[in-house]
Amino acid sequence: MKIQLYVLRTVATRVLGAAVVLFSILQILDLLEVTTEILDRGLGTAGVLYYAALRSPRLVEQVAPIATLAGGLFAFSQLARESAIIAMRATGISAYRIVGMAMPVAFLVMALDFSCSQIIAPRTDPVLSAWWQATTPVADRKVPGPRSFRAGDDLVIADGASSDGRQLNVVRVYRRDKAGRLVERIEAPTATYGHGGGWTLNKPVIVRFNGEQVNVVPAAQMTWPSPLHRQDVQALFADSPVPSAATARRVLLNGGGDRPAAYYETQFLAAFAGPFAALVMLLLSAPVALANFRSGQGAVLLTGGLAAGLIFLVANGMLTALGEGGALSPLLAVWGGPVIFAALAVYALVVLEG
Template identity: 30%
Template sequence: MTAPAISHGPRRVLLCYFSKSLFSRTAMCCGILIALMEILALLEQMTPILKRHLGIKGVLTYMVLHLPAMLQTALPLSVLIGGLVLFTQMTVSSEVAILRASGLSPFGFLKKLMPAACILGLFGVLLEDQITPRSELALAAWWNRTNPVPSNGRSFWFHVPAGQASACVDLAARTPKTGSELAHVGYIARAGKEAFNIDLYDRTMDGHLLRTLHAAHAEHGPHGWTLSGIHCVTISFADLDTTANEKDTPDTPWTNPFGPQDMLRLSLDSSPLSSGMILKALHGQLATNQTPGFLRASLFERFLRPLALIVMLLLAMPVIYIPPRTGLKSWLPVWCLGAGLLFIIVQGMFRAMGNAGLLPAPVATVPGLIIFALAAGTALLRNEDK
């Protein structure tokens, strides 16, 4: 004799109960993980903060601005651990047995949890796409602005498209075959509004060097960039002779299409980008130091975040087969946690190959989801047949 089906009213109650339970346990796990990550980050950054005489205000500023990036990192693992805690508690208290006797299948459990997982996934997408890029850029601007020794900053290179930049004098000598300008910046200050030790290399379309320029300082004002302390070397080709003319020039405008925020972003090892910025970077309209493969993989991974969290819940679901008498003595939650960590590692390996250009962006993000979803589904079906 089959158990009676659960009516629509109790089904809505179950949906709310499962959603609230998953939200609360995910929030608890996320809070614990973020607290540990903040402590480890502050252990590393406390000395520089105190050396800059920023005090408690500086510590709090660093924690608040770095919080979105930590929350983004902790969210997938928090969903996995939250799901394990939820399923274990329900199994030990015989709630799972009661619901199974009422006609709720294991995939019925997942169906009740999917709306909450999708909400958490969409929150993760919003966090990664809109909040984290702004907070990390604000953190980098604050960190650069408060640096008493900006000369220890990171140097970087970038290209300026043809026709958009030239700082050398004698612009009439610029040939129609002029290609792009290659720029090297020693370091920046005042959150990207000042740049030091700038070297510009003006080249032809086929890569031949036309002129070089070294500027000691560049400052961004209301009318754009201005170079000072300029020494320019112009190379001229006449028949078979090649000559180089050197001269010092007064302050001159630098038609650099990249503003202070772009310079600040280029000075970072890795700066989070929104989806709109990624699309602009892929079309050459935004300065970035990331490869196209990295950008495409980031875009795919970002919008697959809800599916990744659903896979995390699937990996945690075998816990519902713990015998109630065994309780917390079972090793099954540990194995499920290990499967979730393995999923994160495998996704990271695929992603690294995508970043290096060894795999296309879809192949670097989708197969891991499919493999672990099928593996978790197989484990549930095998346990169901026993």
Template identity: 35%
Template sequence: MPRRVLIGYFTRELMSRIALCVLILVSLMEILALLEQTTTILERHLGVRGILLYATLRLPLLLGTALPLSTQVGALLLLTAMTTSSEIAILRAAGLATPRLLALMLPATLVTGLFSAVLADQVTPRAELALAEWWNATTPDNQTPDGHAFWFRSGDTLVSVGSIGHAGRQAQRIDLYQRDAAGMLVSATHADSADYTDGQWHLRRARVVRLSPTHADTVPPVDMPWQTTLSPRGLVRLSIDTPPLSLGTMLGSLYGRIPASQPPSAYRTAFLERLLLPLFFVVMLSLALPVVYIPPRTGTRSMIPVYCLAAGLLFVLFQGVLRALGNAGTLPALLAIAPGIGIFALGVGTVLIRMEDR
């Protein structure tokens, strides 16, 4: 049988099962999200249109979350069905070894991984930012808008914002701490509020304290411009606890061109993880391969698919723990991302060799 025919068959079958798994997982997560937020949406008088808009804007994030696990589950469904129906035995009799079987399934897996990377880099950040802007803009005037305070750095200035409203065009309780090149505090500005009009931020009732080695000068409350390149959309992005970011935004935050709310280690870890995301999908695929060794008489009673799924979940958990250590700066970015991929790839390779020798 020509190789391209086998690649086409495995690609079609694997992609269809991945799509089915994604549909089921995303539907479940959408339902759970809507159960949590539907009451709030209706209280804001946004109606069915608001519910549909919320579900649509959440879809890219949920899709990216579901794709890795769906890839493994789809591969498990396909390979288990082929094994129990003796298709794998026929292919083995024709000379198809397990590494070649993996190679036949790689195109579909890599396409899925690349799609997930593009989705996470270009679509999800825009959708999540649009959702945060819409959610903030529709907050009733009698409620505290986005009431949690947050910090970020813009050049040599540390900024604290108490809350934002009107899709980031208004902010309350602004504190600016200006530092010099050596990191020493030179001035502190405390403003009751700030608003964005005519393309410029204006601080209201700002009180400035200028510091020197010997004394501090205080300026009475006054309205003044806020010299910053920060846009309302950028302020909304900074208010999100863990915003999905594109590679360009990560690089801009690392090199100080864009205000940043996370430590540099978090951006370096997320940047490397995004680049290596297709390899993550390859490992998830390889963790499904042991099901081809299900004994013919065992059939669907075999526990191997369960073990494979457990290994996939363990891989996701292990990567999450290492990523958290990388975000905190405890581990370098490379050690926070690459070891998990390498360890589980070598581990499943060892398992396959041992099962092949039986």
């Protein structure tokens, strides 16, 4: 039990230290770009801290896998240099069991990564976007262009939306029959999302096409039965939309989306596969524990582990991009990288153990 706590504490402290350093570097680089602008808006130090707090979940998401790799390499190399690995193996503890002792650290990082990317960030991103837009000087504000998207079977064009996603401005809804012919067009100055769900078109003008006949029917209000959710609107009108698993799932179930289905399928699967990058990184760092630093093998394995981790991130990003574009199966695009590199890491560990 003491050995397990020792290994766990050694790996956990190194991963935490790497995470703090990397997070601080990313936070500083991010603030260097916006601090002057925040101060020019008269928001002061409180504005800088508020921006940093809202950006933190996305930075944690970026830092998690690299911190696990760096911390794992530092921890296992220290255990190897101190001959702790040799002592543990002399008592009958295999290298696989030593790696298993460090696994709870990877699981904790995975849980933190998932929480930040799928629970916290989807809530802080709209708040940051609304705050940034509200504090932008009127002269510098850019009027966003109209956005077109699908909402169930309807094609929709809206010129803008409120920050909370409960209102669409200058809405045009196009409906088609099963053959793809336009049968109805609805134009309304605004569309509001009710607190109980569902949309209401205010002062709509309904134009129905029946062959060569065109019927125009104005109305005071009209219920718009649409699976579109207010969070879908926030994602569609965001400057850099990053759909969460919930948003991607709603789109796949006929919610509001402006990209191909393959993109949302990949994003949905990536939401659950992404945190496993931390586990892969820990496995890639594990072979260093069996290195002989006196013969120079340690430096080779340290460099190889770091290179393998970086290559994994690049390859995983490329496969995900191929999946989003529809050039590769979303399942293969999302899980191909983690499975391949995890298998390579386990193979290297087996060879060194043997």
